Amino acid sequence: MIGTKFGIYGGQYIPEILMSEIINLENSYNKFRNDEKFCSELDFLLKNYAGRPSLLYFAKNMTKDLGGAKVYLKREDLNHTGSHKINNVLGQVLLAKYMGKKRVIAETGAGQHGVATATAAALLGLECEIYMGKEDTERQALNVYRMELLGAKVHPVMSGTMTLKDAVNEAMREWARRCEDTFYVLGSVMGPHPYPTIVRDFQSIISKEAREQILQAEGRLPNTVMACVGGGSNAIGIFYNFIDDPDVGLIGCEAAGKGLNCGLHAASVTKGRLGIFHGMKSIFCQDNDGQISPVYSISAGLDYPGVGPEHAYLHSIGRAQYVPVTDDEAVDAFEYLSRIEGIIPAIESAHAIAHAIKIVPKMKKDDIVLICLSGRGDKDAYAMARYRGKKIHE
Amino acid sequence: MPWQDTGVKKYMSKFSEAFKNKAFVGFLTAGDPDIETSGEYILEMVRSGADIIEIGIPFSDPIAEGEVIQASTQRALKNGVNLDKVFSLVSQIRKETQVPVVFLTYLNPIFNYGYELFFAMCQKIGVQGVIIPDLPYEEKEEVQISADKYEIDLIPIIAPTSAKRIQKIACCANGFIYVISPGDSWSTNSANMAQLKDIVKEIKKVSDAPVVIGFGEPEEAEIKEAAKFCDGISAGSGIVRIIAQYGKNAAEKVRDYVKSVKKALK
Numbered sequence: 001m002i003g004t005k006f007g008i009y010g011g012q013y014i015p016e017i018l019m020s021e022i023i024n025l026e027n028s029y030n031k032f033r034n035d036e037k038f039c040s041e042l043d044f045l046l047k048n049y050a051g052r053p054s055l056l057y058f059a060k061n062m063t064k065d066l067g068g069a070k071v072y073l074k075r076e077d078l079n080h081t082g083s084h085k086i087n088n089v090l091g092q093v094l095l096a097k098y099m100g101k102k103r104v105i106a107e108t109g110a111g112q113h114g115v116a117t118a119t120a121a122a123l124l125g126l127e128c129e130i131y132m133g134k135e136d137t138e139r140q141a142l143n144v145y146r147m148e149l150l151g152a153k154v155h156p157v158m159s160g161t162m163t164l165k166d167a168v169n170e171a172m173r174e175w176a177r178r179c180e181d182t183f184y185v186l187g188s189v190m191g192p193h194p195y196p197t198i199v200r201d202f203q204s205i206i207s208k209e210a211r212e213q214i215l216q217a218e219g220r221l222p223n224t225v226m227a228c229v230g231g232g233s234n235a236i237g238i239f240y241n242f243i244d245d246p247d248v249g250l251i252g253c254e255a256a257g258k259g260l261n262c263g264l265h266a267a268s269v270t271k272g273r274l275g276i277f278h279g280m281k282s283i284f285c286q287d288n289d290g291q292i293s294p295v296y297s298i299s300a301g302l303d304y305p306g307v308g309p310e311h312a313y314l315h316s317i318g319r320a321q322y323v324p325v326t327d328d329e330a331v332d333a334f335e336y337l338s339r340i341e342g343i344i345p346a347i348e349s350a351h352a353i354a355h356a357i358k359i360v361p362k363m364k365k366d367d368i369v370l371i372c373l374s375g376r377g378d379k380d381a382y383a384m385a386r387y388r389g390k391k392i393h394e
Numbered sequence: 395m396p397w398q399d400t401g402v403k404k405y406m407s408k409f410s411e412a413f414k415n416k417a418f419v420g421f422l423t424a425g426d427p428d429i430e431t432s433g434e435y436i437l438e439m440v441r442s443g444a445d446i447i448e449i450g451i452p453f454s455d456p457i458a459e460g461e462v463i464q465a466s467t468q469r470a471l472k473n474g475v476n477l478d479k480v481f482s483l484v485s486q487i488r489k490e491t492q493v494p495v496v497f498l499t500y501l502n503p504i505f506n507y508g509y510e511l512f513f514a515m516c517q518k519i520g521v522q523g524v525i526i527p528d529l530p531y532e533e534k535e536e537v538q539i540s541a542d543k544y545e546i547d548l549i550p551i552i553a554p555t556s557a558k559r560i561q562k563i564a565c566c567a568n569g570f571i572y573v574i575s576p577g578d579s580w581s582t583n584s585a586n587m588a589q590l591k592d593i594v595k596e597i598k599k600v601s602d603a604p605v606v607i608g609f610g611e612p613e614e615a616e617i618k619e620a621a622k623f624c625d626g627i628s629a630g631s632g633i634v635r636i637i638a639q640y641g642k643n644a645a646e647k648v649r650d651y652v653k654s655v656k657k658a659l660k
Contacts, residue, residue: 290506
């Protein structure tokens with residue numbers, strides 16, 4: 001990283017009204033990231049509140065069934081609040097508190113980041129308001145209730161396509177209105193510098209642990225590390241401590257929705273191109289005029305028209321590979337992992353499982369595949385039942 | 395191509411004529427209610443006394459705009475407005491008026507079009523400046539090179555939160571400087587007016603570029619107050635709200651609005 005960018009990607013393309021605060025954020029982060037008290041408090045919360053380290057689980061049945069490489073799952077679904085989101089949120093909300101902010105705001109797609117932010121705000125005694133696309137509040141009604149239960153105010157966003165990108169727009173507008181006392185807890189490795197770095201640093205604990213755990217279990221590094229990619233926070237988290245190991249392949253699984261050629265997808269790297277949006281230069285789904293495209297995925301957490309700048313960079317230098325996975329494949333994988341391992345994955349994480357189902361059988365028996373199981377799938381049960389045409393009565 | 399060379403050279407002074415008296419910058423979104431009517435309303439604004447025309451080029455995600463302009467942007471995009479259509483619109487109005495024109499748009503449509511080609515077109519059709527809300531001082535270099543080449547002013551924005559950044563931004567400004575007013579409910583707070591006054595004072599220490607204060611929908615008393623210490627004002631959502639309400643039948647209301655602002659500025 002040079003200055004605010006990863007290669008040509010990243011930067012600070014945001015309105016002037018936010019610049020002073022974003023510089024304040026960077027200075028504060030640089031101060032507290034090396035502060036002994038801050039680090040030990042965060043470490044304590046991660047261990048005693050979030051439940052870290054998360055398990056590295058050898059998926060014996062899946063390995064046997066696929067008949068190829070050994071499959072390991074990094075169980076971020078076992079964290080408090082049910083996904084990897086808590087890693088970043090505890091870091092950012094604690095930072096907000098150290099910066100003397102009274103209030104946190106956040107955007108959310110599936111609701112996982114919103115729930116995690118509301119949780120950390122409740123724990124650390126800060127006010128919390130969450131911006132969520134109206135369409136997502138309907139798809140993920142249970143998470144809306146969870147956030148409210150945790151004391152957060154949820155604002156359904158009615159502008160634009162009423163999904164994640166619009167929730168980010170609205171959270172940025174609110175931040176611009178009230179940045180003196182408000183901290184914007186960004187949920188993914190996206191947005192203006194320093195967010196992609198802050199979020200990556202807090203999520204990199206996933207691969208810090210996984211690297212040690214796999215070395216302990218197998219005495220060597222995995223051949224392939226995989227994760228789903230929306231903005232890309234769990235993916236960068238599990239990639240980060242393997243980036244300097246050239247023999248470890250890195251694969252990000254994007255949402256191909258109903259198919260890459262019908263327009264109903266969120267596969268930014270596969271189908272998008274270079275652009276500037278939400279504070280960063282990166283790869284975005286956009287039309288011929290540079291208007292950001294409405295995107296689609298069965299998974300609200302992957303339903304974002306861009307990818308974080310560090311992913312765009314890893315892709316540009318050929319260090320990581322990004323592949324599309326359709327709704328159908330993800331739903332099959334959702335059911336597959338539930339039945340074969342007794343683990344119900346988040347539909348987001350199921351995108352990575354789906355790609356593993358494709359490639360693991362072609363690998364050697366002593367190869368190792370490490371998959372980030374970024375979240376649990378309880379939140380998706382209704383939607384999956386609906387997808388299969390089943391009616392569930394509450 | 396529908397546009398024609400209108401001889402941009404004669405605009406070398408660009409904005410000095412516009413700021414001879416306190417200027418009013420009239421804003422609308424190109425393509426709302428439709429591109430032809432936008433042209434008609436621009437000419438109406440000019441006839442009613444607008445000194446500079448600011449044309450919003452719609453972007454799908456205008457993160458720095460309030461609800462009124464967001465909605466206007468959505469209507470314009472539904473009408474299929476893109477950069478080429480806006481260039482064509484400016485070429486049309488250039489047959490009738492030499493009023494200075496600035497664009498307001500987000501960076502991605504320009505980046506996508508190509509900086510070089512975009513600013514070349516601006517020069518060709520006679521656009522004097524461009525305001526890009528998501529291009530802060532730190533990132534402007536990549537755009538500035540092309541803007542300078544075609545002598546188009548990148549109009550910088552200064553915010554109530556700019557503080558220590560004011561002089562850095564102001565001292566290299568071309569054209570004019572756009573100061574955005576604090577908060578949605580600023581008008582109820584006289585402290586905000588004092589803050590604006592201080593910002594303008596800071597700017598004037600390092601730059602003699604004219605300062606325009608960007609209001610949403612200012613009231614007469616506020617325009618009068620602001621006119622004491624700035625060089626011009628804009629009313630971002632004032633005209634847009636009229637167009638939202640009256641659609642293709644807004645000409646008379648637009649005229650009345652511009653005249654009332656101009657009267658308050660005198």
